[in-house]
Amino acid sequence: MAKTSQPDRKKGRGDRQGGRRKEPSEYEDVTLAIDRVTRVVKGGRRMRFRAVVVLGNRKGKVGLGTGKAAEVQASIQKAQRDAKRHMIIVPMRESTIPHEVNIKHKSAKLRLMPASKGTGIIAGGPLRTILDLAGIKDILAKRFGTGNKLVNAQAAMLALTSLRGSRTAIATETI
Secondary structure, three states, X not given: OOOOOOOOOOOOOOOOEOOEOOOOOOOEEEEEEEEEEEEEEOOEEEEEEEEEEEEEOOOOEEEEEEEEEOOHXXXXXXHHHHHHHOEEEOOOEOOEOOOOEEEEEOOEEEEEEEOOOOOOXXXXXHHHHHHXXXXXXXXXXXXXXXXXHXXXXXXXXXXXXXXXXXXXXXXXXXX
């Protein structure tokens, strides 16, 4: 008499997370920075965490968000929701941007230039991550001024928004 094999039915959560299944999202996210920020109050110092997250689908949609919370994971989740709300649609000509852009935001200066096919992403820091998640494959970029990741990421989003034909995306999906 052969035993019939039954799948393991363990009690507990298994592949469910708190009773709901997490469906795969069309967006990828990258955490650019997690900083510990303090606020001085009468009783001493209050510490929180600030997360900067980039969300994109590599097909022309990208968003940048920041979130603050007492715990790292909560700040990342807030930043993801914020990035989802602030998505933009980036216009592309084949695999690059349609025209050159020079932008100054706070102390950051950026220059984005279209590149020929096969060049790749010639950029550094947060700018490279944002361009990659936006789906831009060939571009030349140079950053002048500050090395601050948040300010450079904001300047990159401003530069992509200033491209002719760019628009904000309406967020309908929940993360």
